[in-house]
Amino acid sequence: MVWKMCILSLGMIAVSALPVVGEESSCLKYEPQVVELKGTLKQVVFPGPPKFRSIQKGDTPETYWVLALAQELCVQGDPGDELNTETEDNARSFQLILDNYDKYRKLVGKSTVVKGMLIHAFTGHHHTPVLLNVETIRKDPNKKVARPR
Numbered sequence: 001m002v003w004k005m006c007i008l009s010l011g012m013i014a015v016s017a018l019p020v021v022g023e024e025s026s027c028l029k030y031e032p033q034v035v036e037l038k039g040t041l042k043q044v045v046f047p048g049p050p051k052f053r054s055i056q057k058g059d060t061p062e063t064y065w066v067l068a069l070a071q072e073l074c075v076q077g078d079p080g081d082e083l084n085t086e087t088e089d090n091a092r093s094f095q096l097i098l099d100n101y102d103k104y105r106k107l108v109g110k111s112t113v114v115k116g117m118l119i120h121a122f123t124g125h126h127h128t129p130v131l132l133n134v135e136t137i138r139k140d141p142n143k144k145v146a147r148p149r
Contacts, residue, residue, distance in 0.1 A: 045063050086129075
């Protein structure tokens with residue numbers, strides 16, 4: 001009886017680890033599929049040119065926004081796609097491709113839902129393996145905010 005409960009518990013843990021986005025598959029797909037991801041919107045400084053390795057050693061600082069997830073996701077590569085061939089099994093941070101930072105600036109540091117399409121990194125200016133080309137960003141409606149009484 002105890003082993004049945006252990007198996008049931010493990011099954012429930014496995015199901016809760018699946019991404020709650022898009023398709024029934026455990027992996028997301030690259031563009032043109034549209035996805036919605038929930039995470040914390042962060043502003044991060046990465047090392048840029050000339051070597052893209054260390055700001056302390058002279059690389060130019062590059063500031064980008066990143067969506068940081070609570071758990072890792074899988075993004076399935078497509079061998080027929082010239083850009084998005086690689087599968088990323090442990091994607092947890094997604095650099096955002098965004099036109100209007102001012103529109104969303106008040107959401108930095110907050111739990112958000114970002115809608116858009118995924119692409120694989122292909123330049124030195126891409127600092128996460130998978131990037132999210134943003135359509136919209138909104139505050140996470142399920143995140144409770146503590147208010148003073």
